[in-house]
Amino acid sequence: MKKQKNVKKPxxxxxxxxxxxxxxxxxxxxxxxxxxxxxxxxxxxxxxFDKWMKKMDITTFRALKPFKKLEKLDYAIVEGSISxxxxxxxxxxxxxxSKKVVAIGSGAINGYPSNQRxxxxxxxxxxxxxxxxxxxxLPKIVPIKQVIKVDDEIPGCPVDEKMIIxxxxxxxx
Amino acid sequence: xxxxxxxxxxxxxxxxxxxHLDIKIKDGKVTGCRLKVSENKRxxxxxxxxxxxxxVPNLMSRICGTCSSAHSLCAIETIEKAFDIKVTKQxxxxxxxxxxxxxxxxxxxxxxxxxxPDIFEKDSVFDFNKQEHEFVHDGLxxxxxxxxxxxxxxxxxxxxxxxxxxxxxxxxxxxEMQQAIEKLQKVRDKILKIIKIFYDDKKTFKRKTNYVALxxxxxxxxxxxxxxxxxxxxxxxxxxxxxxxxxxxxSTASGFTxxxxxxxxxxxxxxxxxxxxxxxxxxxxxxxxxxVFPCNCVFNNxxxxxxxxxxETDSSIEILENLKNNLKEEKPVPIKPKKSEAVxxxxxxxxxxxxxxxxxxxxxxIDVDICIPTQQNxxxxxxxIAKYVEELLAKKLNKEKISLEVEKLIRAYDxxxxxxxxxxxxxxx
Numbered sequence: 001m002k003k004q005k006n007v008k009k010p011x012x013x014x015x016x017x018x019x020x021x022x023x024x025x026x027x028x029x030x031x032x033x034x035x036x037x038x039x040x041x042x043x044x045x046x047x048x049f050d051k052w053m054k055k056m057d058i059t060t061f062r063a064l065k066p067f068k069k070l071e072k073l074d075y076a077i078v079e080g081s082i083s084x085x086x087x088x089x090x091x092x093x094x095x096x097x098s099k100k101v102v103a104i105g106s107g108a109i110n111g112y113p114s115n116q117r118x119x120x121x122x123x124x125x126x127x128x129x130x131x132x133x134x135x136x137x138l139p140k141i142v143p144i145k146q147v148i149k150v151d152d153e154i155p156g157c158p159v160d161e162k163m164i165i166x167x168x169x170x171x172x173x
Numbered sequence: 174x175x176x177x178x179x180x181x182x183x184x185x186x187x188x189x190x191x192x193h194l195d196i197k198i199k200d201g202k203v204t205g206c207r208l209k210v211s212e213n214k215r216x217x218x219x220x221x222x223x224x225x226x227x228x229v230p231n232l233m234s235r236i237c238g239t240c241s242s243a244h245s246l247c248a249i250e251t252i253e254k255a256f257d258i259k260v261t262k263q264x265x266x267x268x269x270x271x272x273x274x275x276x277x278x279x280x281x282x283x284x285x286x287x288x289x290p291d292i293f294e295k296d297s298v299f300d301f302n303k304q305e306h307e308f309v310h311d312g313l314x315x316x317x318x319x320x321x322x323x324x325x326x327x328x329x330x331x332x333x334x335x336x337x338x339x340x341x342x343x344x345x346x347x348x349e350m351q352q353a354i355e356k357l358q359k360v361r362d363k364i365l366k367i368i369k370i371f372y373d374d375k376k377t378f379k380r381k382t383n384y385v386a387l388x389x390x391x392x393x394x395x396x397x398x399x400x401x402x403x404x405x406x407x408x409x410x411x412x413x414x415x416x417x418x419x420x421x422x423x424s425t426a427s428g429f430t431x432x433x434x435x436x437x438x439x440x441x442x443x444x445x446x447x448x449x450x451x452x453x454x455x456x457x458x459x460x461x462x463x464x465v466f467p468c469n470c471v472f473n474n475x476x477x478x479x480x481x482x483x484x485e486t487d488s489s490i491e492i493l494e495n496l497k498n499n500l501k502e503e504k505p506v507p508i509k510p511k512k513s514e515a516v517x518x519x520x521x522x523x524x525x526x527x528x529x530x531x532x533x534x535x536x537x538x539i540d541v542d543i544c545i546p547t548q549q550n551x552x553x554x555x556x557x558i559a560k561y562v563e564e565l566l567a568k569k570l571n572k573e574k575i576s577l578e579v580e581k582l583i584r585a586y587d588x589x590x591x592x593x594x595x596x597x598x599x600x601x602x
Contacts, residue, residue, distance in 0.1 A: 027182065030190075030191075031211075031213075032213040032215060032239075033239070034235050034236060034238040034239075035189065035190065035236050035237070035238045035239065035330075035331060035332040036237070036238020038236070039238045039330075039331050040238075040283075040330070040331050041331055042282065042286075042316075043278070043316065043320045043331075044318075046313045046314075046316050046317035046320060047317065048308065049310075049313055053299075060300060062184060062186050062191075063187065063188070063189065063286075064186075064187065064285075064286055064297055064298065064299070065186060065187070065288075065296055065299060066187075066296055066297070067184050074536040075259075078542055078545030081585070083213045084213060087213070090300075101475070105408070113215070113217075113220070113232065113235050114215045116215075116216070116217075116220035117215070117216040117219065117220060120216070120219055120220070122425060124219045124222060127219065128216050128219050131214060131216075135213070135214060135425055137213065137214070137390075145283065155403075157235065157332065158238060158329075158331040158332055160329075161329070161330075171352055
């Protein structure tokens with residue numbers, strides 16, 4: 001991770017993660033999306049479970065374990081876009097608690113496909129607007145980098161399994 | 174409000190998506206039960222209007238990362254019916270492989286990673302002891318067999334790219350099919366082991382209701398007619414005469430009734446209605462576990478999924494054995510759009526999935542109706558929860574224990590909240 005200092009344009013100040021023998025703490029979070037990127041991560045575990053679990057503690061992953069409270073994390077892995085005020089509050093909390101935030105998949109990175117409703121027009125827009133109000137959604141769906149600083153991105157819809165494996169191997173070096 | 178007896182479960186874990194549950198209790202009776210799906214709406218049915226037909230399957234796949242092949246295949250089927258396209262036998266076989274592999278991955282995830290911790294009384298698979306850990310590996314191997322098969326057929330496991338309207342864009346190599354056969358054969362015994370675990374699990378909750386599924390002669394998930402436990406048999410396109418939408422004001426998802434009554438779809442419904450048509454190798458090896466079916470116990474949806482994993486494995490092996498020496502690189506059937514309307518129905522992992530498209534003469538989508546399995550199960554689930562809580566209260570269980578048991582019941586349904594919320598239907602006030 002120290003290598004990041006040499007990157008041409010570092011994104012503001014990013015907390016570094018010290019190398020220790022302790023396991024790194026990971027949290028996985030889903031916002032407004034199809035949740036396919038975390039499915040790809042779980043598929044990536046098929047062949048990497050033992051290797052990765054020696055080096056990582058999964059402290060939060062609602063699909064796999066009961067959620068207790070948000071704890072300090074080395075890495076927050078986030079899928080999905082932001083569609084409500086409460087999601088905005090939550091992603092800000094996650095940012096505060098995490099040394100690194102990684103956006104995975106197009107939902108988190110650019111808002112697609114949830115942001116398709118940003119471009120609706122005419123009668124469809126009117127119908128949708130009623131529901132947007134009713135369910136307290138934001139006027140526009142936004143990617144997470146419009147709300148918080150993001151340290152790394154793994155693109156794709158869904159993310160590519162091989163790329164997930166390469167990235168996690170580098171985080172867990 | 175009622176002497177502090179009410180139960181509220183927030184952020185229920187080990188299911189697909191986000192949901193909460195509120196139960197109101199007075200004098201040992203449940204006076205209100207609200208399953209509040211809190212997944213945020215994504216308005217797919219609005220966004221798809223005006224879209225060219227050939228882009229639709231790819232977009233619909235993105236309704237749900239968990240059951241993306243089911244959504245994609247259902248959209249493809251609907252458009253092909255609209256344009257009177259007949260695909261080849263080989264395309265049907267490849268599609269069977271794609272949906273079987275999706276079910277296999279999905280059921281394995283649900284059974285090994287969501288439900289098994291309940292059986293071993295652990296919070297999650299990360300808390301398993303050495304002995305139990307073997308099942309984590311079994312689960313990963315079963316998932317990997319499904320993932321590999323999805324990848325060689327569909328291009329990738331989530332949002333497959335090879336499968337299109339009229340056929341396939343690329344084809345698996347002979348060696349890949351052989352490798353898939355070997356992976357599937359390797360997990361057969363592991364699946365039999367988990368079938369026994371869920372068969373031996375004696376958690377019981379029964380309520381006599383109705384079950385609905387697509388049935389056919391070989392237990393495939395893509396073709397057939399709709400059958401109910403109460404004896405209705407109808408062709409796919411007549412579903413609209415029997416399914417009624419019910420608005421649930423406190424939830425981002427809607428519910429459905431079948432002929433005005435609550436009902437259940439999913440693996441349990443398929444086992445109840447179509448088990449005798451499952452793969453013969455599966456039926457041979459699971460005969461001793463079939464005595465519980467037909468069954469009104471929702472916890473046996475887990476057993477039904479486990480048995481289906483074997484059916485999906487055996488059926489896939491059979492198709493692959495046949496295809497590996499005969500596969501032709503066929504071009505997709507050419508398409509001529511026309512003004513039309515059609516219904517497509519498939520069995521997704523969690524139950525029957527309905528698509529209804531109206532298309533204009535240029536091939537643009539004019540209107541859409543989609544009905545997904547979790548929406549169909551929501552009312553049934555609420556009624557089950559209310560009755561189950563009363564049974565547990567009568568047994569003098571405390572609130573904490575009741576909450577845990579109710580979560581297990583919800584988990585048995587394998588609900589998928591991502592799917593349940595991504596639609597806009599206009600007729601509510």
